[in-house]
Amino acid sequence: MLGNFTYSNPTKLYFGKESLNGLNEELPKYGKNVLLIYGGGSIKKTGLYDEVIKILKDNNKEIFEDAGVMPNPTVEKLYEGCERARKGNVDFILAVGGGSVCDYAKAVSVSVYSEEDPWDKYFLRMEDVDNKIIPVGCVLTMVGTGSEMNGGSVITNHESKLKIGHVFGENVFPKFSIMNPVYTFTLPEYQMVAGFFDIMSHILEQYFSGEDDNTSDYLMEGLLKSLIHSSKIAVKNPEDYEARSNIMWTATWALNTLVAKGKSTDWMVHMIGQSVGAYTDATHGMTLAAVSIPYYKHIMPYGLAKFKRFAINVWDVNPEGKSDEQIANEGLECMEKWMKEIGLVMSIKELGATEDMLDGIAKGTFILEGGYKVLNHDEIVDILKESMKA
Amino acid sequence: MLGNFTYSNPTKLYFGKESLNGLNEELPKYGKNVLLIYGGGSIKKTGLYDEVIKILKDNNKEIFEDAGVMPNPTVEKLYEGCERARKGNVDFILAVGGGSVCDYAKAVSVSVYSEEDPWDKYFLRMEDVDNKIIPVGCVLTMVGTGSEMNGGSVITNHESKLKIGHVFGENVFPKFSIMNPVYTFTLPEYQMVAGFFDIMSHILEQYFSGEDDNTSDYLMEGLLKSLIHSSKIAVKNPEDYEARSNIMWTATWALNTLVAKGKSTDWMVHMIGQSVGAYTDATHGMTLAAVSIPYYKHIMPYGLAKFKRFAINVWDVNPEGKSDEQIANEGLECMEKWMKEIGLVMSIKELGATEDMLDGIAKGTFILEGGYKVLNHDEIVDILKESMKA
Missing domain, CATH: 1.20.1090.10 (Dehydroquinate synthase-like - alpha domain)
Known part of the structure; x- marks a missing residue:
């Protein structure tokens, strides 16, 4: 039975072969300093990295990079990302990658201004966010997690052998996601079927x-x-x-x-x-x-x-x-x-x-x-x- | 094949037996003067009218009423609604009823500040809205049209025998809709199955x-x-x-x-x-x-x-x-x-x-x-x- 609930999903989706152009509509809404988050560098091989950098520069953005997000983003990486975001005084986070990169970007977005250790507060104790959130946009290169249109974020702590997913509220959802199926073509078959x-x-x-x-x-x-x-x-x-x-x-x-x-x-x-x-x-x-x-x-x-x-x-x-x-x-x-x-x-x-x-x-x-x-x-x-x- | 498109739906839905309480969350976001739009008065029989008035008053709203919206809202009624909205200098429109009432509320919301005849501009010529739009919220009492979460609005012109639906963009979508299935129980069977x-x-x-x-x-x-x-x-x-x-x-x-x-x-x-x-x-x-x-x-x-x-x-x-x-x-x-x-x-x-x-x-x-x-x-x-x- 459908009980009492609210439904609201603020993420705007740009879908299709031309969808990267959506960045030109979205980027002007945010401040100058952008943290560009991505994974192991496959976006450099495919040329997507260069395309995104060009669009960011065309929109007069100051770019700070946070590369090397791993398939299961770690709490140590999260601390590192927060440090970069703070140093760059970033106004906006652009995640380019798959679900792990989007998940990680959301974790950074809520953690940068957390006064407590974000692992303890937002993952171990799964508290609601009560500090400033840096808005996130995604360019998706891999499908599966749904992270492009939800508040989910999974972080792994190897020391305590814990991998915890917190489903944040709609204030943490990506503001927009760019979904071009062609970007998913180059993914190795193992990752694709996973x-x-x-x-x-x-x-x-x-x-x-x-x-x-x-x-x-x-x-x-x-x-x-x-x-x-x-x-x-x-x-x-x-x-x-x-x-x-x-x-x-x-x-x-x-x-x-x-x-x-x-x-x-x-x-x-x-x-x-x-x-x-x-x-x-x-x-x-x-x-x-x-x-x-x-x-x-x-x-x-x-x-x-x-x-x-x-x-x-x-x-x-x-x-x-x-x-x-x-x-x-x-x-x-x-x-x-x-x-x-x-x-x-x-x-x-x-x-x-x-x-x-x-x-x-x-x-x-x-x-x-x-x-x-x-x-x-x-x-x-x-x-x-x-x-x-x- | 899924081509190029954008998806974004800004309407927040409050669903279930307790959903009318959502009004208390939403109303404070808008100005003091509210145009309450409804149909033939069945909401007075069911008591919903009194409940809504109480919530509006509890939220310190000045209420202007526009009753008598017919199943196929006419262009003459639209002119009348615009007149009332202008006179009340309304900040917000609350539609209580079925799809026709929601449709009509959206038509009023885009027409009040139209410099041209809204029938010609927004229905006959189906132009995009370039004037101020009064935000709309809905309390749904009848299902079918989907008007509670889209930009659709159908107006009938009996003189020219035309019934025209314009699907407006997301700036015209209801800001929120209250969906309580119990409100639909009292609908006569003919209307229900229609x-x-x-x-x-x-x-x-x-x-x-x-x-x-x-x-x-x-x-x-x-x-x-x-x-x-x-x-x-x-x-x-x-x-x-x-x-x-x-x-x-x-x-x-x-x-x-x-x-x-x-x-x-x-x-x-x-x-x-x-x-x-x-x-x-x-x-x-x-x-x-x-x-x-x-x-x-x-x-x-x-x-x-x-x-x-x-x-x-x-x-x-x-x-x-x-x-x-x-x-x-x-x-x-x-x-x-x-x-x-x-x-x-x-x-x-x-x-x-x-x-x-x-x-x-x-x-x-x-x-x-x-x-x-x-x-x-x-x-x-x-x-x-x-x-x-x-």
Whole structure:
């Protein structure tokens, strides 16, 4: 049932092959000093870096750079970014990259003027922001996280083996995002399909919660079908613009608050996956992939009706003459088949996890209560063991 | 294919049984003088009027009233509303009612400071707004039009027999909308189901355009299935909160620009229906219902693949052993059956149309070119004749 909620999403999206021009509309709204945040430098190879620098200069901006944002941005990097932003007295942050770069840019934007240690305040304690926020804009080069149109930000603390995501309010959402599907063409296949599964997982974390025929469930079934359809095309031809553009658009709407309306939401796959990531530094989407099938097999009995619906509405399983369990199982089999077809990692072993890590990974997993079954420590260890065997 | 576009929707939505409290968050943002716009006075019977007045007074507002907005707001009423707004020197417009009241409020908001006749400038010539706009907020009591989260505004000129909708830009969108499904419970069944079909039609006008497997098509299939599911429950029990809330939410997302992304969009059912409305003053949703089946049967050969997909994905038609035409026809048969089941008017004759009007209705129909077939005058007359026979 749709309960009481508010919906408001202030991020403006510029989509398509010409979308970088949107920078010329947006940059004049902000002050002179811009912190340009990016990752490992692939944007220099593709030429995007030069294009962005030119537009920033054309708009008379003073540019301060913060490069080298890693796939799982660390708390040490966050301190470094804050220092740069303070030194440059920056008025605006432009993030050019994938979800990690956008996530990190939002973390910097709320942390620069924090009087307390931002890790403690905004990640460990997940407090609301009560200090000045530096506005952020994004140029997206990788899809999956939905970070371009939401308040999510994930930071990793290797010392304490914690990878924590804080979903900030709309004052932290990017002011705008530039979404050109062509920028995603050069991504290596491993990262590309990891991103596809990240999208799938975002939808499933919301879909597998609550019991009723909510409009959000129908919207999510549409997003899932579009993703499955286009992902099969994209793995065969990564430069298929139509497929990549539909996937990019699906990723945004999978996690910009819309489809969560009326849902309790689960997020346990992310909790387990993030803990795996803190131990292995593996690619986010792959950690989710490697724990999903064991997790969903484990919780299926507690949400059987929804798993049955998932099989029929998303995977076109023919229900005739089958028990609910059979139908639900067939749905997960279809999902597993699709995962293998597009080349996802099915075992945390392949991601570098070892038997001696499992207890720690389980201990580092935040237990949430929105899904069909509230897990205990032993159940998480069992799920991880199943993934080790896959 | 998703082309170049921007997406931005500034309307904040307050949803649910407690949503009227959102007024207390929003009203302080605007000046003292408020124009309260509403319709025939049903809000006085339900008590909503008193609640709204109390909140306005609690927020120290000076209230100016503009009551009596009719189901198809006229240009004469628009002039009257502008006069009242000018006299009160109003800072803010609060619309309490259904889509017509919201539409009309937006028309007033752009027209008050127009130096030219607003009918000529903003409806006949559909120009962009270049004068001061008075901000609008809505309290929705009827669903269907999506007016609560878009820039649409339809005004009727009886003298010239024209009913014209202008889709204004995001500067004209409501700043906020209050959406309490309970307010829709008291609506007479005729208006309720007309609203349901308005929603259906908004989705179909966008769905039946373009040829590719766009994410928007998948989202629309989700919205259609949610609407069909909940509408059947709502006609049996209009006070089923879950069904009415899902329908209210579906209506908003059917026409707030999202699902149009990547679509050429058709809107010919609305063009014909609006012309029928200008001649008969019939309820908007019923004019759409009465022309839809004849229209879609007429254009089906030009978009057969999509009508086949519609039948399978929306109406669960089993395609086995059938030709594309058979599958597509079965889809429309399912739709017709659903329409009759929920009590929609299937013939324009029932709405007061007579044979001698048909030529004029066809002449008053704006021909758009985004659908599968660009209609000529004789084809529109044929469609109207089919509806007369139904």
